Amino acid sequence: MSMNNLVGFAIAAVLAAIVAFPCAGALRKHPGVFYALAVAATALYVWALGTGEGPSAFRPLLVVMQKGYLACLFLGIVMFTGVLDEKSALRLRLQPIRGELSILSFIFIVGHLLTYLPGYLPRLGTLFSGNATIAVSLVVAVALTALFAVLAAMSLRVVRRSMNPRTWKAVQRASYVMMALLVLHVGLMLGMSAFGGGVTRSTWVFWVYVAVVVLYAVLRIRKACADRAAAKDA
Numbered sequence: 428m429s430m431n432n433l434v435g436f437a438i439a440a441v442l443a444a445i446v447a448f449p450c451a452g453a454l455r456k457h458p459g460v461f462y463a464l465a466v467a468a469t470a471l472y473v474w475a476l477g478t479g480e481g482p483s484a485f486r487p488l489l490v491v492m493q494k495g496y497l498a499c500l501f502l503g504i505v506m507f508t509g510v511l512d513e514k515s516a517l518r519l520r521l522q523p524i525r526g527e528l529s530i531l532s533f534i535f536i537v538g539h540l541l542t543y544l545p546g547y548l549p550r551l552g553t554l555f556s557g558n559a560t561i562a563v564s565l566v567v568a569v570a571l572t573a574l575f576a577v578l579a580a581m582s583l584r585v586v587r588r589s590m591n592p593r594t595w596k597a598v599q600r601a602s603y604v605m606m607a608l609l610v611l612h613v614g615l616m617l618g619m620s621a622f623g624g625g626v627t628r629s630t631w632v633f634w635v636y637v638a639v640v641v642l643y644a645v646l647r648i649r650k651a652c653a654d655r656a657a658a659k660d661a
């Protein structure tokens with residue numbers, strides 16, 4: 428991971444923590460303001476992308492958008508909140524803003540999409556005749572994006588209120604599929620080097636994503652078992 432990426436990740440972590448904690452109340456009351464700021468930041472990023480390199484001090488900020496760090500951190504908060512005990516202080520704090528955080532996460536991933544889509548879309552034509560790895564990578568990326576868009580849209584309060592709560596919860600289970608697609612996407616896009624034996628930057632970045640998602644899966648299964656045992660006792 429280059430210095431820019433590390434600084435970018437640190438900036439994203441601080442921003443995500445500020446939004447999720449000190450700003451939680453404001454986010455709950457005025458989500459539109461936060462969405463508008465996220466859209467404005469994305470527009471600024473796309474503009475900077477179009478105008479080339481820009482000042483070097485600006486690079487870590489671009490990385491925040493390009494690599495989807497902010498989006499992934501918000502997504503991580505939303506997912507890991509789900510494995511916390513319902514009565515824990517952290518769960519009670521984060522639960523009310525999970526929907527808003529997932530919408531913010533989706534807005535921020537748009538910067539990532541706009542970075543890579545222009546390069547990949549023209550290859551759609553060669554999907555069935557060309558390189559199988561590129562074809563699979565693209566299909567996975569598009570499926571991931573579509574699933575993310577649907578789940579984020581369902582987090583909008585108007586959409587959620589108009590749905591049957593049980594159906595809503597059942598469809599949210601697709602987020603587990605999304606986690607699997609995300610790991611597959613990162614593995615495929617970072618060039619399969621993680622499987623090739625040679626250790627490169629991409630290799631260890633891929634394994635970091637794997638480790639986080641495996642940790643999530645273990646905690647989620649543990650919580651499901653604990654919930655089942657508690658339901659039996661009740």
Ligand code: HEM
Nearest residue numbers: 494495536540543544547568569571572575613616617632
């Ligand atoms: C059609 C849509 C998409 C395209 C074309 C695309 C393209 C790419 C490409 C080319 C890379 C490799 C970047 C590099 O070489 O450093 C990448 C990495 C990545 N993508 Fe996507 N992507 C798409 C959708 C998504 C979505 C929806 C998510 C999140 C939910 C996502 C999350 C990531 C992550 C986390 C990485 C690894 C970044 C890192 O190096 O740390 N992508 N993507």
